[in-house]
Amino acid sequence: NAGVTQTPKFRVLKTGQSMTLLCAQDMNHEYMYWYRQDPGMGLRLIHYSVGEGTTAKGEVPDGYNVSRLKKQNFLLGLESAAPSQTSVYFCASSPTGIMTDTQYFGPGTRLTVL
Amino acid sequence: AQSVTQLDSQVPVFEEAPVELRCNYSSSVSVYLFWYVQYPNQGLQLLLKYLSGSTLVKGINGFEAEFNKSQTSFHLRKPSVHISDTAEYFCAVSVPGNTPLVFGKGTRLSVIA
Numbered sequence: 001n002a003g004v005t006q007t008p009k010f011r012v013l014k015t016g017q018s019m020t021l022l023c024a025q026d027m028n029h030e031y032m033y034w035y036r037q038d039p040g041m042g043l044r045l046i047h048y049s050v051g052e053g054t055t056a057k058g059e060v061p062d063g064y065n066v067s068r069l070k071k072q073n074f075l076l077g078l079e080s081a082a083p084s085q086t087s088v089y090f091c092a093s094s095p096t097g098i099m100t101d102t103q104y105f106g107p108g109t110r111l112t113v114l
Numbered sequence: 115a116q117s118v119t120q121l122d123s124q125v126p127v128f129e130e131a132p133v134e135l136r137c138n139y140s141s142s143v144s145v146y147l148f149w150y151v152q153y154p155n156q157g158l159q160l161l162l163k164y165l166s167g168s169t170l171v172k173g174i175n176g177f178e179a180e181f182n183k184s185q186t187s188f189h190l191r192k193p194s195v196h197i198s199d200t201a202e203y204f205c206a207v208s209v210p211g212n213t214p215l216v217f218g219k220g221t222r223l224s225v226i227a
Contacts, residue, residue, distance in 0.1 A: 004157070033214065040123070042204060042219035043158075058214065090157055099208040100146050100165050103215065105157030 002026055004106035006091050012112045013081045021076040021109050023091030031094045032074040033058075033103065034066060036087040043090065049074055081113045116141040118207050120218035127195055128226050135190040135221045137205030147188040148206040148215065149179055158204060164188065175199070200225045 007022045023032065033048040035058075045058030049068040063085060065077045074093075078085060089109045094101035121136040139145060146165050150158040162173025169181040179190045188205060205218040 035217075040219060042120075043217040045214055048214055092158075099210060099213070100163075102160045102163065103150075103158075105159065107155075107157050 004091055004093055004104050006089075006106040006109050008109060009107070010110050012114065013078075014114050015082060017081050018077070018079050019081065019111075020078075021089055021091075021111075023074045023076070023093075023106060024072055025074075025091075025093040025104070026072065027093060027095070027104065028071070029093035029095050029104070030071075031096070031101070032068065033092045033094075034064070034074065034076045035090045035092065036060065036085075037090060037108075038087050046076065046089075081111075083113045085111065086113045087111060116145065116207050116209050116216055118205050118216055118218035120203075120205055120221050122221050123219070124222045124224065126224045126226060129197055130194045132193050133191065133195050133199075133223065135203050135205075135223065137188045137190065137218060139186050139188065139205075139207045141186070141207065141209055143209050146208045147179075147181060148208075149173065149177070149188075149190050150204045150206060150217075151175075152202045152204065152220075154201070161190070161203070195223070195225045197225050197227060199223060 004025045034046040035043040047066040049055045052071040091106040092103040094103045119138045127133045148163045149161040152158045162171045164171045164181045172178045202220045206215045208215045
């Protein structure tokens with residue numbers, strides 16, 4: 001039982017390049033989330049999903065797209081990376097209830113955009 | 115909309131001393147409250163949560179928090195900290211209505227030997 005895994009762990013991009021971050025969970029959770037963490041800003045929700053094939057915008061969705069084609073995977077895409085997207089990205093999942101459930105976090109992806 | 119304020123961005127404390135990390139929230143309706151901990155270079159993990167019932171909630175690693183509705187607070191406490199408690203601590207709130215958690219900006223606890 002690996003829990004929540006994220007690929008890659010580190011990445012350096014040039015401005016304008018694109019990339020996809022992969023999140024996978026093996027706990028059969030319905031809900032999945034993408035956050036970004038910046039110094040002094042805490043965690044801010046980018047997008048989330050309440051089930052396979054569904055996605056919704058969070059607090060800071062601009063510049064990102066997501067897809068949840070399979071229940072266990074949640075992909076975060078950057079179509080044209082900008083330096084402002086330099087951050088640590090965390091994926092999380094929760095079993096069912098979005099309000100009361102514990103969220104289980106992955107180890108994070110550190111992204112630098114030059 | 116709900117929000118969370120963590121009043122201290124950094125808290126240094128000596129080993130074996132008590133600590134309190136403060137969290138206030140703003141919401142006009144009932145809330146659910148959480149504390150998460152992030153150890154260096156790791157993801158977050160749940161310390162404890164308040165959903166209903168007793169206002170004193172006990173969590174892992176000897177931490178506890180008290181929900182105070184009149185003061186809209188959910189402060190985290192530990193009577194005696196260890197070096198291994200050095201981490202960043204996040205308070206979070208959610209309200210009925212199927213909206214995601216809102217996290218505070220975090221408090222960095224540094225335990226000094």
